[in-house]
Amino acid sequence: MGIFSSVRLRYAATGALCAAFILLPYLAIYHSPEALRLLSQSAFSQHLNRIFGKGSSQSSFLDGTLNFTQEELGNLQGVLKNASFKNKTVIITTLNQAWATQNSMLDLFLESFRLGEGTRDFLDHLVIVALDQVAHDRCTSVHKHCFTLRTDGVDFSGEKFFMTNDYLKMMWRRVDLLRVVLELGYNFVFSDADIMWFRDPFPHFSRDADFEIACDQYNGSPTDLDNRPNGGFVHVQANKRTIDFYKFWYKSREMYPGKHDQDVLNEVKFNSNFTDIGLKIQFLSTEFFGGFCQVSRDFDKVCTMHANCCTGLVRKIQDLRLVIEDWKRYKSMTDLEKQLQKVYWRAPRECLHSFGG
Numbered sequence: 001m002g003i004f005s006s007v008r009l010r011y012a013a014t015g016a017l018c019a020a021f022i023l024l025p026y027l028a029i030y031h032s033p034e035a036l037r038l039l040s041q042s043a044f045s046q047h048l049n050r051i052f053g054k055g056s057s058q059s060s061f062l063d064g065t066l067n068f069t070q071e072e073l074g075n076l077q078g079v080l081k082n083a084s085f086k087n088k089t090v091i092i093t094t095l096n097q098a099w100a101t102q103n104s105m106l107d108l109f110l111e112s113f114r115l116g117e118g119t120r121d122f123l124d125h126l127v128i129v130a131l132d133q134v135a136h137d138r139c140t141s142v143h144k145h146c147f148t149l150r151t152d153g154v155d156f157s158g159e160k161f162f163m164t165n166d167y168l169k170m171m172w173r174r175v176d177l178l179r180v181v182l183e184l185g186y187n188f189v190f191s192d193a194d195i196m197w198f199r200d201p202f203p204h205f206s207r208d209a210d211f212e213i214a215c216d217q218y219n220g221s222p223t224d225l226d227n228r229p230n231g232g233f234v235h236v237q238a239n240k241r242t243i244d245f246y247k248f249w250y251k252s253r254e255m256y257p258g259k260h261d262q263d264v265l266n267e268v269k270f271n272s273n274f275t276d277i278g279l280k281i282q283f284l285s286t287e288f289f290g291g292f293c294q295v296s297r298d299f300d301k302v303c304t305m306h307a308n309c310c311t312g313l314v315r316k317i318q319d320l321r322l323v324i325e326d327w328k329r330y331k332s333m334t335d336l337e338k339q340l341q342k343v344y345w346r347a348p349r350e351c352l353h354s355f356g357g
């Protein structure tokens, strides 16, 4: 029996009371797993309809693939609840062993929050999704909101080389998890751990967007689908359109085997099925949300700096150390000094010798 059935059962339990009344007699009569699956599916949909409003005809909420035991789902909900801002928004990152070891990516990521302007308190709202046991152990030793996402039969612990099979699996697993977070009613900012946070991003998010995504290359127009998005940093509001979109995105990987989430997004963004979802998508300017592909030149404006356009963990870390040092140097300057001498990023340096990422 699919583990996801227990998710459905949980929702059957917590869903609309009337659904429970309808369900209970059936549960007594049909106790085959399949019957339970179908019945609790309707309760789950009703539960979500209550949260998100009507009209979920286009999709049942249960055609996802991420299987949680009831315990895992309860745990995820608990972690999200503990970490959430009052407005049901969380910050999420994923972590594996290679990125979690001492003096590594995780340390730089967390350090950036402490060094940033007004970003330290965001650590109270950051959920680290650990993809293996070592990442889990390391997370719990340095951070308070950790969730462990297990995937049967896949070892996510080693460095995932760009575009290998395991790399792709890890990327798609993330898309699938974020869908579940949305279904649980949480808005989120997802950030890769190779993104340094130096300022509060929220003032730059649009009230009119469902889904905002950072760019490798930003062309100046926030609504132009020709921008080159980067899935490493997204802000997503939980609603029917975004849930449908995440399902569609995940499903679309079958049509484009061997491509990662970002490339598939580039493929499907002009597709009529995508347009039908009505997703309000916006692209974030690299002026605020920059990276090694296109750096944010103005230190007075930068919110985040991503080690994108770079493959290889060692190179990324070397260059992000420079980024942290440059930021510290900027922070130590007086206002007058900031006016008189322009600060430049020294990175990308090592990353210039790589591509992708």
Ligand SMILES: *[C@@H]1O[C@H](CO)[C@@H](O)[C@H](O)[C@H]1NC(C)=O
Pocket (backbone or CB within 6 Å): 001, 002, 003, 004, 065, 066, 067, 152
């Ligand atoms: C989830 O469970 C279904 C049914 O048991 C199974 O076919 C599917 O492979 C599982 N998915 C994952 C990602 O484990």
Ligand SMILES: *[C@@H]1O[C@H](CO)[C@@H](O)[C@H](O)[C@H]1NC(C)=O
Pocket (backbone or CB within 6 Å): 075, 076, 077, 078, 079, 082
């Ligand atoms: C949520 O926070 C409470 C209080 O700190 C803690 O006891 C509980 O274990 C946390 N829940 C999860 C799932 O982390």
Ligand SMILES: *[C@@H]1O[C@H](CO)[C@@H](O)[C@H](O)[C@H]1NC(C)=O
Pocket (backbone or CB within 6 Å): 085, 086, 087, 089, 202, 203
């Ligand atoms: C949610 O709360 C955070 C912290 O108070 C704030 O920065 C953010 O703008 C809020 N988000 C929305 C959509 O209101």
Ligand SMILES: *[C@@H]1O[C@H](CO)[C@@H](O)[C@H](O)[C@H]1NC(C)=O
Pocket (backbone or CB within 6 Å): 271, 272, 273
């Ligand atoms: C849209 O979705 C339908 C049904 O899933 C599918 O048959 C069709 O190929 C999709 N269209 C495109 C342009 O991908």
